[in-house]
Amino acid sequence: MKIEYSSKVKAAMDNGKPVVALESTIISHGFPYPENIALANEMEAVIEAEGAVPATIAIIDGVIKCGLEEAELKKLASSGDVMKCSVRDLPLVISEGKTGATTVASTSFIAAKAGIKVFATGGIGGVHRAEEGGNGFDISADLLELSRTPVAVVAAGAKSILDLPATMEVLESYSVPVIGYETDEFPAFHCRTSGLKLPASAGDMDALGKMVAAHFDMELPSGLLVCNPIPHENAMSEEEVEGLIKAAQEEAINAGVKGAAMTPYILGALNRLSGGKTSEVNHALALNNGKVAAKLAAILG
Structure with missing residues (x-):
């Protein structure tokens, strides 16, 4: 290639x-x-x-x-x-x-x-909520690729609009290690918390580096998801985000949006409904993930 x-x-x-x-x-x-x-x-x-x-x-x-x-x-x-x-x-x-x-x-x-070995993004794709358009689960290819590509992906969890418990279940089924960086809870993109306990967490960069290095040293076929929550000062509350998501979903369903078009439509609607706040959050978490990814890459050598 x-x-x-x-x-x-x-x-x-x-x-x-x-x-x-x-x-x-x-x-x-x-x-x-x-x-x-x-x-x-x-x-x-x-x-x-x-x-x-x-x-x-x-x-x-x-x-x-x-x-x-x-x-x-x-x-x-x-x-x-x-x-x-x-x-x-x-x-x-x-x-x-x-x-x-x-x-x-x-x-x-x-x-x-x-x-x-290290990749920084905003949030990964995952399992869509079943009620979106009434067409059952739509599962992002991101999850499959994490299962078969040995790269450490640093993200603020999965996008808030997704079915987070189902997303975690798929990651577990695919044997993808999910590690929280300075958190023991799966972050929900715009929010720091989701109520979902993570299987592993690292309290500092040295601990994270050792976990990721051990994964690569074993030559396991999968990647890793490093969950880095958005900084406290930029985070939105779960209640605020959930209210916006429900309104955006109703718009999407009324507009007949389905499949791959669902995520970009809802994210755009969230930005509009929040007066641009979700876009500011997206910006902040992307920069934060870039910083943590760079530190991880440096410690891995």
Whole structure:
């Protein structure tokens, strides 16, 4: 599989410096232009401040990129014709020379192929609530990819709009270690808590590094989910978020939204209904995850 590296990422990998992978869907589909470029630059700055090198992953004109140059980032952020790519979509986008943004699943896949062990994102996908559109469970490909790709994914848990207990059950069934960083409770993206107890937790970075290193040393086939809750000062309450989710779900059902379109629709509705607050939370937790991922990458060496 051909991967093109930016000059900065190539130099880091040649010299054994820690590298942190970043997804690109948050740029193309998560925030409007030019706010998305500002966030991408902030993410890179946070990671570099901790001594690691950021590697944003995307498909540009049919080429897998590991680390984006300035012109490539601008194209991804400002173009209206960027496909959201999970793993199954990669051959199509590459063969047709298109531009695509990577999800948690496809970023993990490419990062592993590139030899990058740590990946920072906002929140993973998971099991959708059964009542969404009345069409039963929709399970994100992120969970399957976590089960078969050896990368440590640092995230603020799973998105609040999902069925979190079912998501945890699937992760357990897939033998994916779920570790809380300075928490023993599964974080719910916008919220620090969910009421779900985690199977493992690390009280500091040294402890987390040892857990993750042991996983890689055993050459287990799965990845790991490192749950890093949003900082206290940026968190929303469970009651506030649940009220917003119910209103957004009603809108989605009335609009006939189903399947893969459900998550982006509801996230957009949440942002509108909250007066932009959920977008601010998303921004804050992404930066916090980048910081923790960089520290983890540095300690792993």
